[in-house]
Amino acid sequence: MEFSNREIATGILIVLGLILLVAISKDRRSIGESMVGVLKALSAWKLLVPLALYILYALAVVVIANTLGWWDGSLLSTTILTILATALPLFINVNDYATGTQLVKKVVIEVVGISAILITYLNLGEFPILGEVLLQAVLLVVVLLASWTPRKPEETIVVQTFKVILTLIVITLLITTTTTVVNNVGGIDWLHESKAFALSIWLPVALIPFLYVTALTAAIEMAIVRLRLHNDRKSPPLRVRLALIFGFHSRLLYAKRFSGLWITEMSAQRTFHDGRAFMRKYRSAVQARVAEQRARDRQIKERTGQRGVDEQGLWLDRREFYETRNVLENIWFMQAAIFRNQGKYTNESFLISSFDVKNLPKEHGIEIDLAKNARSWFAWRKTAGGYYFAVGGSKDVDAHWQYDGSEKPIGISYPSSNGWVNITTDEKHLEWRTHIDQPISLV
Helix, strand or coil: CCCCCCHHHHHHHHHHHHHHHHHHHCHHHHHHHHHHHHHHHCCHHHHEEEEEEHHHHHHHHHHHHHHCCCHHHHHHHHHHHHHHHHHHHHHHHHHCCCCHHHHHHHHHHHHHHEEEEEEEHHHHHHHCCCHHHHHHHHHHHHHHHCCCCCCCHHHHHHHHHHHHHHHHHHHHHHHHHHHHHHCCCCCCHHHHHHHHHHHHHHHHHHHHHHHHHHHHHHHHHHHHHHHHHHHCCCCCHHHHHHHHHHHHCCHHCCCCCCCCHHHHHHHHCHHHHHHHHHHHHHHHHHHHHHHHHHHHHHHHHHHHCCCCCCCCCCCCCCCCHHHHHHHHHHHHHHHHHHHHHHHHCCCHHHHHHCCCCCCCCCCCCEEEEEECCCCCCEEEECCCCEEEEEEECCCCCCEEEEEEECCCCCCCCCCHHHHHEECCCCCCCCCCCCCCCCCCCCC
């Protein structure tokens, strides 16, 4: 088993990072206690057993691959790193997958995405260990700063600068790697490199069945726990639990969406037959919601890029409408609370919650304009379809101003002639009061 300079450098940086964390910490005892807490959490049998089975499953896959000639001892280090760096995070986050399709897409993106292929190619041109340590340390800092979500215009400039730096570093690495490959084309073990690259793909893909079963088992267990909570903390009869399990039809989609009144009504069932009948009703409801969501997604795709309005007067390209209105309204309520406490508005980064913008692009484009006397303000955003939404406030803190239109909002005085409306005294505009963009409920 032989590790490359790049892999050794990564290990060195991890160790140095842990040492630095302990060295600069003013409360080393709390760090020790936190580590003990983590170890205790990891030692729980509900985590250890699936993890042990996962590792055994991975080893079985490797053994089968060895008999087929896809694996040999020279790939041991690549195998270990693939399991630790790719397969293990997929297992740890297995509860994040809502459907089997989502799980498969996640694995495929992880192992055959552009970034994965790029990293594999760049590994052909590694540097001496010291150079690798310096390179990875610099890349870590640059990537973190380039991935930072800006809250102010000046912060956006910093982020964009580091994105340019990151691009230049990648281009430089591509050039140096290509030069190394061309100059040493005969000295590279292409068969080994091909096997290593193939392993980084087929091993995680081969782990998908285990990941799916684990996700499904966890979802079923959660559903049974919820049934118990809705049954006076008593486990429903075994026949009802079996009806629930069989009713999911081994589909993660059904198991993950089981919530709300469905739990309450299922907990009231007392026979296997009634339970199965109820679960058929549940599956039909889920299928209806899925069909509704697909129809909406199809319409959004068809209308992408179209300008103008439909027969109801609603903008055609409705991408990000709900998310945009939601985040702007949250900003308005926060500003109103600040004004009531401080007598003035603000333009601080905390106004834009990371939770509110999680469904928007990383560069969300929300702008907040604050008057010099901090007695009026407005926030606006342009959606992906080219439509504008805005909210604002004035010295009359109860006045709830809203704007929407195909042009950017202007002014802080909110004249109604410019598209602004005070919804505390006047009716909301059509685009603000429509419900067609509301998220479709799970069931």
